[in-house]
Amino acid sequence: MLFAIFAGARRVVMGDARGRERSRSWLGVMLLEAPRFALELLAGYGLLVPVSWLLTKALGASLALRSPIRVARIGKRVSNTEHTEPMLALYVRATLANAAEGGMPSHVAGFAGGAAALGHRLEFLVSDVRGGDAHTNAIAPSALFSATKALFEIWNNLVFTVRALALDAARDPKIDFIYQRYSRFNWTGVLLSVVTGIPLALEYNGSEVWISKQWDRIGLIWLLKRFEQLNLRAADLIFVVSAVEKRNLIGAGVSADKVIVNPNGVDTDRFRPDCGGAEIRRALGIEDRIVVGFVGTFGPWHGAPVLAEAATRINHTGSRLHFIFIGAGEQRPQTEYIIESASVSATFTGSIAHNKVPSYLDACELLASPHVPSTDGSEFFGSPTKLFEYLAMGKGIIASRLGQVGEVIIDGENGLLVTPGDADSLARAIEKLAIDGELRERLGSAARETAIERYTWRHNAARVFDAISKTSPG
Numbered sequence: 288m289l290f291a292i293f294a295g296a297r298r299v300v301m302g303d304a305r306g307r308e309r310s311r312s313w314l315g316v317m318l319l320e321a322p323r324f325a326l327e328l329l330a331g332y333g334l335l336v337p338v339s340w341l342l343t344k345a346l347g348a349s350l351a352l353r354s355p356i357r358v359a360r361i362g363k364r365v366s367n368t369e370h371t372e373p374m375l376a377l378y379v380r381a382t383l384a385n386a387a388e389g390g391m392p393s394h395v396a397g398f399a400g401g402a403a404a405l406g407h408r409l410e411f412l413v414s415d416v417r418g419g420d421a422h423t424n425a426i427a428p429s430a431l432f433s434a435t436k437a438l439f440e441i442w443n444n445l446v447f448t449v450r451a452l453a454l455d456a457a458r459d460p461k462i463d464f465i466y467q468r469y470s471r472f473n474w475t476g477v478l479l480s481v482v483t484g485i486p487l488a489l490e491y492n493g494s495e496v497w498i499s500k501q502w503d504r505i506g507l508i509w510l511l512k513r514f515e516q517l518n519l520r521a522a523d524l525i526f527v528v529s530a531v532e533k534r535n536l537i538g539a540g541v542s543a544d545k546v547i548v549n550p551n552g553v554d555t556d557r558f559r560p561d562c563g564g565a566e567i568r569r570a571l572g573i574e575d576r577i578v579v580g581f582v583g584t585f586g587p588w589h590g591a592p593v594l595a596e597a598a599t600r601i602n603h604t605g606s607r608l609h610f611i612f613i614g615a616g617e618q619r620p621q622t623e624y625i626i627e628s629a630s631v632s633a634t635f636t637g638s639i640a641h642n643k644v645p646s647y648l649d650a651c652e653l654l655a656s657p658h659v660p661s662t663d664g665s666e667f668f669g670s671p672t673k674l675f676e677y678l679a680m681g682k683g684i685i686a687s688r689l690g691q692v693g694e695v696i697i698d699g700e701n702g703l704l705v706t707p708g709d710a711d712s713l714a715r716a717i718e719k720l721a722i723d724g725e726l727r728e729r730l731g732s733a734a735r736e737t738a739i740e741r742y743t744w745r746h747n748a749a750r751v752f753d754a755i756s757k758t759s760p761g
Contacts, residue, residue, distance in 0.1 A: 376407065380470075444475065567647055598610050684702035685729035
């Protein structure tokens with residue numbers, strides 16, 4: 288608003304994705320918004336940040352007072368069928384669902400479904416503006432401090448944590464353990480664990496310090512680092528999505544004994560062949576084409592521009608190919624520009640509901656996962672949810688030989704691997720599968736078998752509950 292006024296605007300109108308608007312005249316901005324903004328900055332950096340630092344230090348000091356045999360509270364054992372007895376977990380998700388990119392919503396829903404299939408129960412504690420079913424406790428975020436993203440998140444850590452402590456669901460004596468999806472500037476699970484004595488399991492999908500330096504700059508890295516270190520110290524068990532991330536944590540001083548690799552998963556009943564692809568092909572007018580699909584948030588690590596470059600380099604099969612790019616994000620404009628400049632036949636769907644993704648993937652013969660290396664040279668630590676969704680679709684998969692992607696996909700057995708970031712290598716692999724239908728069928732069948740045997744959400748949840756059950760006191 289201030290920049291607009293300085294640029295000469297007489298009135299400023301701001302809107303958000305929920306359809307809410309705020310309109311201010313020049314005078315309104317100068318008399319209302321500017322003083323409020325200045326006050327937020329003063330109170331935020333002069334009071335909120337120091338208080339959060341002190342509370343983080345105090346929580347860290349309190350960890351020394353915890354009993355080293357708290358896991359005995361669980362009191363469960365593994366049955367003869369190698370499945371744990373039914374448990375009740377408090378699932379804490381302090382990240383705003385509408386603010387998250389990537390596979391977070393599907394991961395949360397998938398884990399919940401996997402836990403239910405195993406006979407376990409989850410009580411949810413989530414940051415959201417709306418509630419869910421009887422087992423979902425939603426805490427609406429507060430916009431009291433919103434001058435910067437960092438202040439907004441730090442403030443809402445306090446709001447979320449205080450309100451969580453007041454909920455009966457968070458202090459239910461029947462809860463066996465707290466399971467928190469680690470998020471930036473949050474230590475709700477740590478405080479709940481300290482206050483109640485309930486063990487804490489942390490789902491750690493990557494360092495928020497690293498992400499904030501590389502992809503999503505937010506400031507206050509020194510404070511964020513203390514939040515992250517506190518979560519890692521306090522957790523009784525830490526579940527990471529890849530072996531690379533486990534090595535990263537061990538290198539940072541975390542005990543290897545409490546770090547467990549737990550790759551992402553897929554619902555193989557929803558993601559399956561023949562689930563609506565024919566209708567999508569008819570609607571798009573591509574029934575006679577060989578379709579290459581990509582789904583993602585167009586983040587800098589997804590490699591969508593590399594796929595676009597590969598599309599421009601395909602020769603004799605090019606006239607028969609059509610590309611579908613599903614999603615939206617930072618690199619979509621660049622990707623579209625490459626495609627349009629070369630007149631490649633393609634559809635950009637934009638963001639679509641996750642329940643519609645299976646039918647779009649089913650419309651494809653080939654599915655691409657062209658991930659690229661990190662710009663700082665660090666190992667790829669992710670476990671892309673879309674990779675497992677690709678597997679379940681039973682299609683020909685082309686993926687980068689990178690991190691866990693290159694471990695799940697076995698070249699020539701359940702997919703093809705290409706050199707990360709190499710558009711020529713990717714183009715040749717697309718041509719190969721586009722021409723050879725028999726190879727596509729063989730790889731696709733093996734891919735779905737891989738998903739069913741190793742990478743369902745039931746497998747993902749089982750690794751968590753089995754690990755909790757097998758953790759011995761002391």
